[in-house]
Amino acid sequence: MIFGLSIAFWITALFTVAGALAAALLKNLVHCALSLTVTFAGLAILFLQLDAQFAGFAQMLVYIGAVAILVVFAILLTRGAGAPEYRIYTSSWLAGIAIAAAVFALLAWSVITSLPAGAGSAAPDVTVLSIGQALMSTYVLPLEIVAVVLTVALIGAVIVAMHDKGDAKTHEQKGGAQ
Amino acid sequence: MNFQALTLPEKLDQLFVFVQHWIMGFFPAHWQPLVGALVGVVGIVASFPAIFALTTVLERKGLGRMQNRLGPNRVGPLGIFQPVADGIKSLTKEDIVPVSADGVVHFLAPVVLVVAIFLGYASLPIGRNMVLVNIDAGLLFFFAVGASTELSIFMAGWSSRNKYSLLGAMRAVAQMISYEVPLLMSAIVAVMMTGSLSTVKIVEAQSGFTGIFPHWYVFTPWGFAGFVLFVIAALAETNRTPFDLPEGESELVAGYFTEYSGFKFALFFLGEYLGMMSIAGFGITLFLGGWGAPFSFLNFIPSWAWFFLKLLAALCFFIWLRGTLPRLRQDQLMNFAWKFMLPMTLLNLMVAAAWRFLGDSATGAWLRWVLCAGVLLLAYVGLGRVLMRKQRLGARSYRYAE
Amino acid sequence: MLGEGIVKGLAETAKNFAGSFVSKERLTTVQYPEERVEPIENTRDFPFLVYDGSDPMAGLRCVACQICEKECPPKCIYITKSTDKKPDYVGKPQIYPARFDIDISVCMSCQICVEVCPFEAIKMDTEFELSTTDRFEGLILDREQLAKSNEYYNKIHPTEAAEVDARLAEEKAKVEAKAKAAAAAAAAKAAAPASGETTAKPAPQKDPAKEPGA
Structure with missing residues (x-):
């Protein structure tokens, strides 16, 4: 220790x-x-x-x-x-450091101000089962919203990928014109 | 538990557990958990590579017989010492690292692969009371660890600085990611029915008997569908034939391990077979009753023996498939994953839910059987027809580069 | 239906698997070092030198004309002419190869040397167990290693060898007849001792002492 x-x-x-x-x-x-x-x-x-x-x-x-x-x-x-050929130490580093420091400060502030796990309160026994139950009861609405968002993302990806065929055709036309 | 108080079959069944406790007894109480874990790890690290050695010779001889050849028969009686010869050969071979390769990553890739795959065995119940870590989320652990093997394959392909290696690695990773979805989805039905992610609880839920027949999940419509889908996804996940495009010898030399030789190559080989065994082991756990006996009157045979027998049967099936099926094409592979496997697994989830809520009252029992089996069969036939007609799985249409 | 073909394929391989234990006809493998399949008559791999009689070096048909050396596409034949002469199969004194090496690591088994040889001296062998631990010297065969008897040639390529033997015998008979006719003419012309008759007599193994070492 x-x-x-x-x-x-x-x-x-x-x-x-x-x-x-x-x-x-x-x-x-x-x-x-x-x-x-x-x-x-x-x-x-x-x-x-x-x-x-x-x-x-x-x-x-x-x-x-x-x-x-x-x-x-x-x-x-x-x-x-x-x-890369160029130097990786550039002026954008300053901005990066500033953002990192801000995020760190925010996290540190939230950790410090959150309730301390005192000796009196026992650590909660969080099993996978209880997480599942919480997701399906208390947090069912957020879960459903996330599910919809993910489905939309999935369909979007499929649509983006589906243009492949159309592209092939335009390429063919281009090839014909040449 | 007292060892003396048990009957002989029970003694045999718990033999390894008692050996572990006996060894732990030599150490002070403070060290006992660590020693116990070490003994378990040594057991797994010793036994599964031994099965790997056995599998290589079985595979070579079995494939030979399927092709009307004899297979290896020179080293020892009937060629059973062939793995020993192979091991010595790979140990003594020169270890070649390409000049332009990324040395560190090139070295780390096989190590990471084997370590990650060995980790997966931790939550695999290989017998009654025989699981290394009995955690609440055992199945999740297996899938989580299994997901990290992809990265090591990428590392191998990328660090070799070889176009075949990189192509093989890209193929492997794309394939593994695509089939991880159906793999997880098909495994979830067993979790839904058990109500737990713990592998031990899943096996226990299947340990009952009706008459002489066991309550394995594979004997239910959703369980059978889930099992078949799991096997297909597992084949793809372990890069076995017919999904062995990542290492397609004829076009990619050996895929991501083209630039590996000597013992590093042997590690990849070992990792591949260990991965196959661990995923087969989890398939057995999820759908084939784990270490349970197939008939109630065979219960006297130790549980670990049943597990390893089932594992051997699963490996033989993998070998049989390898001897039968040709390699898929990349587009067939992807179409199959997203247009057949994924819809079927999703449907299977719903069927499993329906099965659960139809209940097992006297009338509900056969009703849900007919209903669930009917829906799955219809979907299978229908989806198959549609895909075949659309030639998604059929003959090829060619598109040439400009 | 989807998956029908897979089941059919599995049944086929299972049949092969089980059948290979039951019927010996299925297994086409020959357990090579113990069992051997006789090579078919037209088998060929690398060339060898034919000799007549019992002494390989004395009986070589090769006259070191170097046609094969020139014709060889990969240039794997190396010949050095001898300075002296020895009688050939008809008894005519001929130059013979003092050195005749074939590098079989280079040879491509094209048989052009055999086609161009006017003396039927070089033929294709069927010997394939040529592995060696020395990949440079071990794969260069010298004339002692290359020399093989006409009987051996008759054994490995019976039809071809019979034709060659018939042709050679015919030629030899022609030469002998000519010599006899010449001798008779000479005898009739003069009663003087015909020195040409003795040299014309076929005597291939007459003088082994003349043979130089390799």
């Missing part, structure tokens, strides 16, 4: 922070994306250490399984994954 926190926490925290720093500082974009994945994994483990199984596994499933892949695909499909 160091400062009242377990060794496991310190190791995970170290990896998480190192991953985040690497994601910001490395030159190769794919390396950045992979470092970001380390951060995601670290966060998932931190959630699990807090007994938040659902949040931890969802973090893994969504962030490592989907978001990281999406980021990597986006990098590969948009531009070369090689190291």
Whole structure:
């Protein structure tokens, strides 16, 4: 125990922070994306250490399984994954630092002002079952709204992809004109 | 529990559990959970690669027989030591890393793959009281860990700096993401019926018997449909034939592990088979009653033996499919995932819900059987007809590059 | 119906699987080192040199004319002419190859050397177990390794060898008849001792001592 926190926490925290720093500082974009994945994994483990199984596994499933892949695909499909020629330390860094500091301040403020988990109140036993029940009873309206939003996104993606055929035709016409 | 008080079948059944407790007894109480977990990990890390070795020789000999060949028969009697020879060969081979490869990522990819796949075994119940971590969200854990294998495949393909590797990796990732949706959806029916994400509870819910027949989920209309869909999605998820486009030897050399040799290649090979076994294990857990016996009078055989027998049967089925089916094309693969698998899994979810709410009173029992089976069969035939007519799954239309 | 073909295919492979245990005819594999299939008559892989009689080096039909060396498309034949002469199958003194090497790692088994040889001296072999631990020297066959008897040639390519033998015998008979006629003419012309008669007599294995080492 160091400062009242377990060794496991310190190791995970170290990896998480190192991953985040690497994601910001490395030159190769794919390396950045992979470092970001380390951060995601670290966060998932931190959630699990807090007994938040659902949040931890969802973090893994969504962030490592989907978001990281999406980021990597986006990098590969948009531009070369090689190291950039220009300097990565630019004036936009100042703006970036300012935004990061603001977000950090906001989070810190909300954490500090939230109710402290005192010794008197026992940690709530949040199982996957109780999350499911809460989603299906108290929070059923937000859940449904999110479902509609996601469906709309899905249909939108299908519509965007469906233009493929029309494009092929216009290409043909172009080819004919030439 | 007292070991002496149990009958012989029960003793056999709990043999490994008692061995674990016996080893834990040598350590102070503070260390016991850690030691217990370590013993479990060692058990899994030792037994599943052993089955992997057995599977490779079974696969080669079985495929040979299906093609009217003999298969390997030189190393040891009937060629059973072939995996040993293969292991020695891959250990002693030169480890080649391409000059332009990204060394660190190239090295990490197979390691991450094998580690992630091994993690998946943690919540797999391989016998009564035999699960490494009995957590509330065991199934979710498996899928969460399984999702991270995609990244290691991408790492392998990208770091090799080889067009075939990258193409293979892109194909693999696209395929795995597409089939993860039907895989999850088909697994959810079992979760709905059990009312729990815990793998142990899912197995326990299927452990009853009617007469001599077990209450496996596969013996219900929604369970059967779910099982078939799960098997198809699992095949795609593990890049097995007929979904082995990512490593299509004829067009991509070996896909994402083209540039791997020696033991790193062996790790990929191991990872592929371990992934196959873990997903087969979860299929067994979800639909085939886990470690339960298929007939009530066979209960005296230890639960872990049943699990491994079912696992072997599942692996043999995978091999049989590999010997039978040709490789799919990319467009067929994607059409099949989004136009057949996804609607069927969604329908299966609704059927399972209907089954649940029709109840199992005397009249409801056969009514829901007819209704659920009818709906699923109709949907299957109808969807199949429509897709075939639209040639979504049929003959190919060619489009050439300009 | 969807999936019908898959079931049919599975049944087919299952039939093959089970059948391979029951009927031996299904298994076409030959367990090679123990069992062997005789190569068919037209099999060919790399060339060899034919010799007559019992001594391989003395009986080589090759006269080192170097036509094959020139014709060989991948240039895998290396010939050095001898400085002395030895009698050939009809007894005529001929140059012979002091060195005759074929690099079988280069040879493409085209059989052009066989087609162009006017002396029926080079033929195609059927020997395929040529693996070696030395991929440079081990794959260059010298004339000792290349020399194989006419009986061996008769064994591996019976039809072709019979034709060749008949043709050679015919030629030899023609030469002998000519020699005899010449001898008779000479005998009739003069009573002087005919020195040409002795040299014309076929005596291929007469002088092994003349044969130089490889």
